[in-house]
Amino acid sequence: MENHPSPQPVTAEAAPAAQPDSFAPIEPPNMAALSETYGSSTFFRRWGAHVIDHILLACFLLGMSSFAEQSGETWAVFLILALLIGIPCYYVLLEGLTGFTVGKLALQIKAVDADGRPPGLGKSFIRSLLRFVDTNPLLVGGLPAGISVLVTKRKQRLGDLAANTYVVKLKDLPHASKKSTARFTVIFSIAALLCLIFGMYGVVSLAKSTPKERVFTSKDKLVQLTATSGWSKDNSLHEEANLVISNRFADKYVLVISEAKDDLGDSLTLEEYAEIVETNFDDELVNSSIGKFRPAIVDHNPAIRFTVSGEVDDVDVTYIMTVIETPTHFHQVMAWTEARKFDSLEEELLDITSSFRESADTAGEL
Structure with missing residues (x-):
């Protein structure tokens, strides 16, 4: 009887490697x-x-x-x-x-x-x-x-x-x-x-676009100012002022303080009132410097204008001070900003100051 070689067992090492399933879904990484x-x-x-x-x-x-x-x-x-x-x-x-x-x-x-x-x-x-x-x-x-x-x-x-x-x-x-x-x-x-x-x-x-103007009127309807967009009323800035407007983002401010002549005496002149305002500035500011009085006309009324520089809370500030006499009142229009910004903002502050108006009813009283 012819002898045939018996088949050799297939070991694990000799088994062909499993082929990857090309259609298996790719799992996303964690x-x-x-x-x-x-x-x-x-x-x-x-x-x-x-x-x-x-x-x-x-x-x-x-x-x-x-x-x-x-x-x-x-x-x-x-x-x-x-x-x-x-x-x-x-x-x-x-x-x-x-x-x-x-x-x-x-x-x-x-x-x-x-x-x-x-x-x-x-x-x-x-x-x-x-x-x-x-x-x-x-x-x-x-x-x-x-x-x-x-x-x-x-x-x-x-x-x-x-x-x-x-x-x-x-x-x-x-x-x-x-x-x-x-x-x-x-x-x-x-x-x-x-x-x-x-x-x-x-x-x-x-x-x-051109800046839109807005008229701001005091609560007592006595005075008003005109300013462009960006300004707003700021009553918290000065409690005694009749009207305060500001643009805090740009550090520029204007306020109006009005005093009736009947409360001050009939003999007080515009220049004397301006000197009182000047003295108050000199007392309140540190290292104050006050410019010369210059005559002006605001809303057909005589006025005196001067600049003031000084320190407030260690900040250098420059003011444009305008004192206006109307038949019934003296008005202080105070506009200011930081000294380093004054040159660039001076024209705008002057324009707002010059926009001052007293109400028609008040102006007509004598």
């Missing part, structure tokens, strides 16, 4: 673990996205504000409400539904939940709510957010920590749809272009 691998580059991408978003929102706000101003009060109220709702929704809706803002898409980063998906409206609302704290330009800008991204293990700002979200690089999301990303790129590019057009419209409108 977002928390992925975020821990990022260095400082993610901070700069997030910062750049933040700048882009704020530039576009500023352009949109400038354009809409100019449009509202030209459209009248009804449109203005409507548009202000729309802006108050629209700007927060820029983050809530876009990030919640897509994970992107215009800035994030431009820098190829995306806000995601723990599974690598867009956060959803709930988490996005929390992230956006915390922007009032960590990226508020009216507080300390994006400083809290920047510090948080740099020092936290998973590169999260305060809003991410509260909502359990992450900002990752788009290339690290295997399941990200290139088709959807391309579609978002087109839509967001159009939105960005519209914002820039709005901004250009706002700049042009601002350049062409």
Whole structure:
């Protein structure tokens, strides 16, 4: 009988390796673990996205504000409400539904939940709510957010920590749809272009517009001043003044103090009253310097004008003092600003001082 060689057993080492299933789904990486691998580059991408978003929102706000101003009060109220709702929704809706803002898409980063998906409206609302704290330009800008991204293990700002979200690089999301990303790129590019057009419209409108004048009248209806937009009543500045207006942002102020002649005596002259005012200044200011009296005419009434410089609470201040005599009153119109700003603001302060008017009823009394 012929002997046939028996087959050799196949060992595990000799078994052919299993071929990977090319149709198996690619599992997204764990977002928390992925975020821990990022260095400082993610901070700069997030910062750049933040700048882009704020530039576009500023352009949109400038354009809409100019449009509202030209459209009248009804449109203005409507548009202000729309802006108050629209700007927060820029983050809530876009990030919640897509994970992107215009800035994030431009820098190829995306806000995601723990599974690598867009956060959803709930988490996005929390992230956006915390922007009032960590990226508020009216507080300390994006400083809290920047510090948080740099020092936290998973590169999260305060809003991410509260909502359990992450900002990752788009290339690290295997399941990200290139088709959807391309579609978002087109839509967001159009939105960005519209914002820039709005901004250009706002700049042009601002350049062409002339400052609107507003008349401010004292509570007792005795006196009034006229100033451009940006000024407002400021009753807290001086309790004894009949009228106070200010633009605190630009550090410029004007007030009126009125005294009836019946309370001062009929024999007091304009020059004597001006000397009393001058003495009060000299007593109240530190290192005061008072200029010469110069005659003037304000609202067809005789007046005396002089400048005063000195220190108030260690700040150098310069005043334009105008004392006006009407048939029934002496009026002090005091306009001032910081000494270093005086040269650039002197003409405006003089214009407001010269706009002084006494009411027609009072002026007619003798």
